[in-house]
Amino acid sequence: MKNYDLIIVGAGPIGLACGISAAKAGLNYCILEKGVLVNSLYNFPENMTFFSTSNLLEIGDVPFVAHNDKPTRKEALEYYRRVYESWKLNVKLYTPVQSMTKNTEGYVIDTPKEQFSTKAVIVSTGFYDTARKLNIPGEDLPKVKHFYDSPHPYVNQKVLVIGAANSACDVALETFYKGAEVTMAIRGNEIYPKTKYWIKPNIENRIKEGSIKAYFETSVKEIKPHSVILDTPDGAIEIENDFVLAMIGYTPDYSLFEKLGLPIDEENAKKPIHNSETLETPLKNVFVAGVINSGMKTSKLFIENTRVHADMIINHLKKELTQLA
Incomplete structure (x- = not known):
């Protein structure tokens, strides 16, 4: 010793x-x-x-x-x-x-x-x-990632990004620019105010123009092999999904x-x-x-x-x- x-x-x-x-x-x-x-x-x-x-x-x-x-x-x-x-x-x-x-x-x-x-x-x-956990059904599926590396695996895939701070916004933009169909599930009613100044207006503009679909005041209720269930202000909805990128800290x-x-x-x-x-x-x-x-x-x-x-x-x-x- x-x-x-x-x-x-x-x-x-x-x-x-x-x-x-x-x-x-x-x-x-x-x-x-x-x-x-x-x-x-x-x-x-x-x-x-x-x-x-x-x-x-x-x-x-x-x-x-x-x-x-x-x-x-x-x-x-x-x-x-x-x-x-x-x-x-x-x-x-x-x-x-x-x-x-x-x-x-x-x-x-x-x-x-x-x-x-x-x-x-x-x-x-x-x-x-x-990584912080979602603690919801389906979180252990292989398509759920808590760490993000590269946009390449998500080309032409339906991607759900969870979160609204730096990591989530960065990932949503990068995968979108590389050809993914990106949806965001955001617990609050806006993008995190302290998001990096060169990222925040970009993600807000992509959401505003509809290039990236964002569900505000929304949580993920369940993850299935080929879809996700979101709990939105208008009730539960199910959308098609290939990958979930949980960028929640x-x-x-x-x-x-x-x-x-x-x-x-x-x-x-x-x-x-x-x-x-x-x-x-x-x-x-x-x-x-x-x-x-x-x-x-x-x-x-x-x-x-x-x-x-x-x-x-x-x-x-x-x-x-x-x-x-």
Whole structure:
């Protein structure tokens, strides 16, 4: 079993930032990632453009140069790979964390490959890997997708897009432009007001002209192999359908929190309980970093405003570990 000062769970941008801060502080650290490097970003749609500018996504003093003001997913993957290589970060990929138990030195982290002993832990797992569920009949059909990659599979297909925020509008437009017959099911009475400024007027105009059919104040009642039933203000209707793209958002991985023993504030957006100044949880020397700190309010925190979490945690942790030495 290998011994570390710090184990970081999650090799997303903030997990990498924590690794960089740990390296600067001279801590013996390891980053554990269940999938690929920056796994959440890898699962973004292949043609996605960030809302943030490239300089707001920078970490570790490595310049992020993009072709345009708003970088693409492809550029972000290349950038964070360069960060990883520039800092020679100690990352173990395809190493999911299964459990965490306390011992005299701190904690033991179990993975399918090996065990790790550590004095401290940072959990920085993001939320994009865990999709919100519709919890309706037919959601488990193969034609239902909670993650979107490319418009190609939907050429000449009847597609239902569920949602009205950035992802849903982006997907509706892209599949429409590639030849899909697109319908949207929108729970509210309008497109989400904070949708990206270059997307919102486009989707509203496509709906207005009838190119994309939108049902407002509507929920999906049931998904069938070749149709869907919508609950509209005028009653239930059934429409033909080939694919359902449920772009209704994502959540932190609460099953992982449970495995780690991290307490959750059920009455406050299911946020992991933590000290706002040190980001330490009620578990001694166990911290939470990045967007998971907002719980279910996933539109509150982003890469750009959580980059500071790395130094906040490491500065506090270094003092704690010095006292233990």
